[in-house]
Structures are given as C-alpha cells and as structure tokens.
Amino acid sequence: MANLNIKAQAENTYQAIVIGSGMSGSWAAKELCENGVKTLVIERGKDVKHIKDYPTTNMLPYEFPHRGQLTQEIQKENPIASRCYAFREDAAHFFVKDQEHPYVQEKPFDWIRGYQVGGKSLLWARQVQRLSDFDFEGPARDGFAVDWPIRYRDIAPWYSHVEKFAGVSGNKDGLAHLPDGEFLPGFPLNIVEQYFQEELKKHYGNDRHMILARCAHITGNLEHFQKQGRAKCQSRNLCQRGCPFGGYFSANASTLPWAERTGNLTMRTDAVVHSIIYDEAKGKATGVRIIDTHTKEEESYFAEVIFVNASALNTNLILLNSTSNRFPNGLGNDNGLLGKYVAFHNYRAGISAEHEGHQEYTTAGGRPTSGYFPRFRNLHKQETDFLRGYAAGFSAGRGSYADQSGIGMELKENLLNPSQYGPWHVGSHMMGETIPKESNYVALDANEKDPWGIPQLKVHVDYDDNDEKMIKDYLEQMTEMFEKAGFTNIKTRDDKRAPGLDIHEMGGVRMGRDPRTSLLNANHQLHSVPNVYVTDGACMTSTATQNPSLTYMAFAARAAHHAMKDF
Amino acid sequence: MNRRLALKNLALISGGLILVPSCDFSQEEILEAYDKLKITPSQNALIAQIADTIIPPGKIKGAQDISVQDFILIMVNDCYSEEQQASFITGLNGFEAYSKNNKGKKFQRLDQAERESLILNGLQDKAEENKDLSTFLSMTKRLTIQGFMSSEYMQTEVKPYSLIPGAYQGAVLISNLNPEQLHG
Numbered sequence: 001m002a003n004l005n006i007k008a009q010a011e012n013t014y015q016a017i018v019i020g021s022g023m024s025g026s027w028a029a030k031e032l033c034e035n036g037v038k039t040l041v042i043e044r045g046k047d048v049k050h051i052k053d054y055p056t057t058n059m060l061p062y063e064f065p066h067r068g069q070l071t072q073e074i075q076k077e078n079p080i081a082s083r084c085y086a087f088r089e090d091a092a093h094f095f096v097k098d099q100e101h102p103y104v105q106e107k108p109f110d111w112i113r114g115y116q117v118g119g120k121s122l123l124w125a126r127q128v129q130r131l132s133d134f135d136f137e138g139p140a141r142d143g144f145a146v147d148w149p150i151r152y153r154d155i156a157p158w159y160s161h162v163e164k165f166a167g168v169s170g171n172k173d174g175l176a177h178l179p180d181g182e183f184l185p186g187f188p189l190n191i192v193e194q195y196f197q198e199e200l201k202k203h204y205g206n207d208r209h210m211i212l213a214r215c216a217h218i219t220g221n222l223e224h225f226q227k228q229g230r231a232k233c234q235s236r237n238l239c240q241r242g243c244p245f246g247g248y249f250s251a252n253a254s255t256l257p258w259a260e261r262t263g264n265l266t267m268r269t270d271a272v273v274h275s276i277i278y279d280e281a282k283g284k285a286t287g288v289r290i291i292d293t294h295t296k297e298e299e300s301y302f303a304e305v306i307f308v309n310a311s312a313l314n315t316n317l318i319l320l321n322s323t324s325n326r327f328p329n330g331l332g333n334d335n336g337l338l339g340k341y342v343a344f345h346n347y348r349a350g351i352s353a354e355h356e357g358h359q360e361y362t363t364a365g366g367r368p369t370s371g372y373f374p375r376f377r378n379l380h381k382q383e384t385d386f387l388r389g390y391a392a393g394f395s396a397g398r399g400s401y402a403d404q405s406g407i408g409m410e411l412k413e414n415l416l417n418p419s420q421y422g423p424w425h426v427g428s429h430m431m432g433e434t435i436p437k438e439s440n441y442v443a444l445d446a447n448e449k450d451p452w453g454i455p456q457l458k459v460h461v462d463y464d465d466n467d468e469k470m471i472k473d474y475l476e477q478m479t480e481m482f483e484k485a486g487f488t489n490i491k492t493r494d495d496k497r498a499p500g501l502d503i504h505e506m507g508g509v510r511m512g513r514d515p516r517t518s519l520l521n522a523n524h525q526l527h528s529v530p531n532v533y534v535t536d537g538a539c540m541t542s543t544a545t546q547n548p549s550l551t552y553m554a555f556a557a558r559a560a561h562h563a564m565k566d567f
Numbered sequence: 568m569n570r571r572l573a574l575k576n577l578a579l580i581s582g583g584l585i586l587v588p589s590c591d592f593s594q595e596e597i598l599e600a601y602d603k604l605k606i607t608p609s610q611n612a613l614i615a616q617i618a619d620t621i622i623p624p625g626k627i628k629g630a631q632d633i634s635v636q637d638f639i640l641i642m643v644n645d646c647y648s649e650e651q652q653a654s655f656i657t658g659l660n661g662f663e664a665y666s667k668n669n670k671g672k673k674f675q676r677l678d679q680a681e682r683e684s685l686i687l688n689g690l691q692d693k694a695e696e697n698k699d700l701s702t703f704l705s706m707t708k709r710l711t712i713q714g715f716m717s718s719e720y721m722q723t724e725v726k727p728y729s730l731i732p733g734a735y736q737g738a739v740l741i742s743n744l745n746p747e748q749l750h751g
Contacts, residue, residue, distance in 0.1 A: 060728060062719040071645040190737030234731045360741055367735035404712060407621045407690075408683045409751055415716060416627070416725070416749035421741060 022119020658703020
C-alpha cells in the first residue's frame with residue numbers, strides 16, 4: 001500500500017499548481033509553462049476549447065428561438081444571474097446557475113460567476129485601464145486600508161508584458177493617472193463624443209478628460225497575434241459568445257493554448273478545490289485537495305508552488321477552508337483578517353441625455369468599446385466630503401428607426417425603410433472606488449454546505465455613506481458637464497443594485513507591508529506560507545477605479561516570475 | 568430526454584403542429600408546443616390572420632407566409648409572465664366577439680381595410696372591459712414586428728444580416744447614405 005501511495009503521489013506531483021483557469025490563473029500558467037515549469041491547472045468547471053466549444057458564436061438572430069431573450073422559467077430559477085446584462089440566450093451557458101452553486105447572502109450580493117475553463121475571461125467587458133500611483137498611494141495618502149506594498153514602477157513592465165501578448169487597443173493620452181501602455185490602434189470616437197471632449201476642454205481645461213477606453217482587442221500587429229492563432233477584431237460585438245477570431249483576449253483563445261503548446265501544462269477540469277494541504281513538518285503548503293465534481297471522489301495533487309486564482313471570493317473560500325493545527329482559521333490567517341476588507345466597484349448611478357446638434361451625422365459599423373472618464377475627483381488632493389472618486393463610461397450613439405404607429409402596408413413600408421433619425425443619445429455610468437472595511441467580509445457558513453460538502457461562502461458586503469455621497473457627486477458633476485455641453489432631456493438614475501453586479505469584487509486576502517495587518521507580501525506570497533501566491537482580485541488592497549482584470553493579469557505574470565526563482 | 572420534452576422540441580421545430588387532446592375534452596385538440604397557453608388550431612389561425620393584417624403580403628411576403636404566429640406563440644408561452652399570458656388569452660378569446668360587436672361580422676369575413684380599422688380601434692381602446700383585448704393586440708403587434716423583422720426570410724432574402732457589421736465610422740453624413748428603397 002505504501003508503495004502504491006508513493007506511486008500515486010508521484011503521478012500527481014507537479015512543480016506548480018494553479019487553481020483556476022480564468023483571467024489571472026491562465027496568465028500564471030502561461031508564464032510558468034513557457035519557462036519550463038511543469039504546471040497543473042485545476043478548474044472546477046468543464047472544458048471550453050477555443051471555437052469548438054462556442055456553440056452560439058456564429059448563430060444568426062433568427063436561430064435563437066427567443067431572439068436572445070431568456071424564458072420566464074430560466075429567469076425565475078436564476079434571479080441572481082438574470083440581473084447580469086450578458087445573461088441572455090446566446091451566452092447563458094457560460095454563467096453559473098443560481099441553484100447549482102448556492103451561497104449565503106447576509107446582505108444582498110449578486111455574485112456573478114463563470115465556472116468553466118477560461119472562467120469569466122469569456123464574458124468580460126474587456127476594458128483594460130492601468131492603475132497608477134494615484135491609486136497605489138491612495139490608502140496611505142487618504143488614511144484607509146493599508147499601504148500597498150508596491151508602486152506603479154513595480155508593475156509597469158508587467159503591464160507592458162501582458163498588453164503586448166493580450167493585445168490592447170487604445171490611444172496614448174498622456175495622463176499621469178491613467179498611464180499609457182503598449183497600444184494597438186484605437187477605435188474611433190464618434191463625432192458627438194469628440195464634441196463632448198472639446199466641450200470638456202473648453203469648460204474644465206486640463207482637469208477633466210473623456211478619452212477612448214482601452215480594450216483588449218486586436219487592431220494591428222497581426223503577424224504577432226497569428227502566432228497565437230488569433231486574428232483582428234471584426235467588431236461583431238458578440239464577444240460574450242466566445243470569439244471565433246480570437247479578436248479579444250480570453251484565456252481560451254490566448255494564454256491557455258499557448259501554455260499547452262509548451263508541453264508543460266496539464267489540465268484537471270471538473271475538480272473543485274476543497275483546500276490547500278499544509279505540511280506542518282515542512283512548514284509549507286504541499287498540495288491541493290480536490291473533489292471530482294462528477295464522482296465526488298477526493299484526490300490530492302502536489303507541487304512546490306501553489307497559485308490561487310479561483311476568482312476573488314472563491315480564493316477567499318479556499319484559503320478559509322484550508323485549516324490545520326498551524327492555521328485553524330484558514331491558511332496564512334494569523335491575524336484574523338482573511339476574508340475581511342472586501343470591496344467592489346460602485347456601479348449604481350448613471351445618466352442619459354439627448355444632443356440636438358450634429359443632426360446631419362450618424363454612425364456606421366460596430367465598435368467593441370466606448371468613451372471613458374478617468375477619475376478626476378480628489379485626484380491631486382482631497383476636495384470633497386467623501387474619499388476617493390469614480391471613473392465613468394461615456395458614449396454617444398444614433399440610429400435610424402421606423403414609425404411603428406400604424407398597421408398594414410403603411411407599417412410594412414416604414415419597417416422596410418427605417419428613415420427617421422431621432423436626436424443623438426448620450427449616456428454614462430459610474431465606476432466608483434469603494435473603501436475596504438473590516439465590516440465588509442466573507443466567511444464560511446457554519447451550517448450550509450455546497451453539493452460537494454464544502455462550506456458555503458457567507459457574504460456580508462454593503463454600501464456605506466462614502467458611496468452614497470459619491471453617487472450624489474457623480475450625478476451632480478455629470479449633470480453639470482452635460483448641461484455645459486448643451487445636452488438636453490438629462491435623466492439621472494440610481495438603480496440601487498446590490499454589490500456584486502459590478503463583477504469587480506476584490507479583497508479579503510489583501511497585500512501589505514506588515515504581516516499583522518495584511519495577508520500577502522509585495523510578491524503576492526502569503527506572509528506565513530510563502531509558497532502560496534494569490535494574484536486574482538482577492539489580493540487587492542484598494543479597488544482604484546479602473547476595470548481590474550488587466551492588473552490581475554500583470555500581477556499573475558509578475559508573481560509567476562518571482563516563484564520561478566526557486567526552480 | 569423524456570417523451571414530453573422530445574415532443575415539445577419536435578413541436579417547436581414543426582411550428583407546433585403536433586396535436587394533443589385538450590384536457591377539458593372539448594371538441595378541439597390543442598397544440599403541443601405552447602403548453603402554457605393551450606392554443607387550438609383555430610386560435611392559431613386567428614392569430615395568423617391578425618398578424619397578416621398587421622404585416623400583409625405583397626411583393627414581399629407577409630407575416631402569415633412566414634408563420635410569424637408560431638413565433639408570437641412561442642414568445643408568449645415561454646417569455647411572458649402568467650399575468651401577461653392570462654391577459655393575452657382572455658383578449659384572444661374575446662376578439663371574435665369584439666369583431667362582431669364593432670363590425671357585425673367575424674374577423675375572417677372582413678376585408679383588409681375593415682380588419683385594419685378593427686385592430687387599430689382595439690389597440691387604442693381604453694375601455695376597462697376591453698383592457699385584455701388591447702393588451703392582446705399590442706403584444707401581438709409588437710411580436711409580429713419582431714418576428715417578421717428577425718425572421719430568416721427577412722434576414723437572408725430581403726435585408727441580409729451580417730455577423731460582421733464592418734469597421735466603425737463615427738461621422739457618416741446621412742445625406743451620403745443611399746439606402747435601397749424596399750417596397751412591400
């Protein structure tokens with residue numbers, strides 16, 4: 001028996017294990033494999049092969065029985081997922097269904113998940129803005145959370161490294177608080193977006209900017225991307241189905257096949273991680289305990305280094321569930337802060353209006369991105385009664401429509417020849433920084449278990465007074481800017497959505513300089529278990545205002561290279 | 568796959584043509600595809616006529632030519648709430664009486680102009696007792712337009728749909744656009 005066990009252990013031993021195959025895990029895997037490290041990637045969901053497993057990618061509108069809408073039955077069964085804009089007939093198969101993966105909401109939290117190879121990298125909105133020192137220095141300057149143990153200079157080369165491989169389209173805007181990167185040609189802003197840009201310059205000088213949002217789409221350097229089997233973005237705007245061109249970055253189209261080609265990658269799908277194994281004699285983590293999601297059998301895999309990239313909240317869950325005599329409250333949790341200081345992005349507010357000018361123009365074709373307001377509030381110094389600020393999306397658009405008031409031949413003629421143009425519609429939504437607090441936390445539920453016997457995650461996250469003030473300010477400032485630009489019929493909204501629907505949940509395993517107040521060091525290692533790295537959203541000390549995926553990818557690449565020093 | 572699901576899928580493909588005995592042993596059978604609505608073939612035919620009045624045939628096919636009624640019923644059956652479904656069915660059941668009251672004849676016996684005026688009246692009818700009827704008609708109209716415009720026929724033969732819409736242009740002069748004029 002002993003021999004058998006040793007043999008089984010040898011067969012299940014790799015140099016590195018990466019938990020999670022999505023945005024950040026696939027980057028860790030790619031870097032490790034490319035540098036000769038035998039790597040096992042563990043994925044709780046099923047395999048999704050690029051193109052082959054995108055069943056709806058080339059379907060025409062009439063091939064969807066409900067033209068994109070989901071049935072009442074599906075919506076009733078999935079109240080959480082149904083609140084996500086992309087949970088529709090063409091992409092519902094990539095979303096976690098509410099009942100299959102329950103969790104406990106101590107406060108309302110819409111946890112949107114994608115359990116499959118590639119994770120949510122198939123479904124993301126593909127916006128990739130760099131953080132800057134205005135963000136990394138934020139907690140220290142404004143006295144919240146803890147100081148980030150890194151600065152922009154530490155991560156800048158890794159942003160470049162990731163951007164060159166993933167493909168990022170954008171313009172060089174020369175803004176210190178939204179650093180430029182390795183950009184492929186940007187998509188155009190339309191004539192009304194450009195008009196708004198000029199109006200901002202006129203009224204706010206160099207203080208407020210509306211720029212083209214940087215997005216992870218290929219728009220040039222095509223030979224370089226051919227090596228990954230990826231081609232130019234065709235502006236289909238059907239990204240959530242999976243892209244047959246590999247036009248946008250997904251783990252499935254890019255990092256995972258790249259890692260596979262090295263011969264160093266092993267994938268273990270349909271395996272939910274129960275916990276990380278800690279060896280008290282060796283004083284380090286030695287492996288990962290999984291449960292096969294179909295057979296429900298337990299298995300163990302072993303490695304020198306373990307990367308936890310299970311998505312922000314699931315990374316918390318795995319660490320919390322990894323208990324031992326040494327760590328009775330979760331792996332690396334000597335200070336009791338694991339699971340705490342969870343934060344997110346505040347997406348509650350939005351504004352829409354009309355623009356009466358530029359009536360002679362319209363737009364044509366598709367564009368997978370829009371305009372973007374980098375943060376301008378409290379940027380150089382504290383200037384309001386709330387901390388930090390917000391970024392915002394911005395776009396203008398116009399289309400032709402048909403008069404549908406009549407019926408019969410008149411209606412038919414109108415439908416066939418939609419010739420009426422309304423005013424331009426302009427709109428914006430906020431992306432507010434939220435302040436991580438000890439009272440916003442996740443924990444293991446004492447009673448409820450998931451179908452694999454793992455404790456369910458209990459989520460206790462809410463808005464606070466700072467968020468309410470920020471919403472008010474966003475709506476006031478946007479209204480002012482819209483009025484100054486001459487926009488009319490301005491309508492503001494606060495949809496009161498629960499946290500989570502932003503799909504930018506972060507923290508719980510934060511980085512910091514001091515093991516007494518943080519879980520991870522500057523290299524993403526657990527302070528007290530340095531062969532365990534966390535480089536997904538869980539590591540975030542503060543949220544900044546930028547869409548965070550690019551930062552997770554850069555963190556994963558940087559940490560992978562740090563880990564390789566030991567091989 | 569269980570028998571019921573298999574039957575339903577087959578029914579969806581064949582436009583609901585599979586008939587099962589109705590539960591109340593009335594004379595007519597009901598169409599299997601729309602399990603929540605319990606639609607009889609004659610109700611289906613009436614919806615087809617209404618849809619065809621909303622978008623009539625001409626040089627370009629009309630709603631009934633491409634069976635828009637099946638799309639309407641699939642949508643109401645699958646994507647609408649129970650209250651909306653109840654309103655739809657009540658309105659549908661009261662439609663022939665509404666035709667007789669307003670035009671003195673069954674809908675089928677009206678000419679196109681009379682049919683149009685009846686439907687327009689019904690759509691605008693604010694009377695409390697006709698609330699379901701006007702709800703039924705406005706749902707039917709909305710779904711007729713959606714089903715017609717997003718049909719395979721329209722999107723392949725009349726106004727071909729492209730999965731690749733072309734590069735973005737942010738300032739196109741409307742006066743430079745010369746869309747082909749289509750006549751129904």
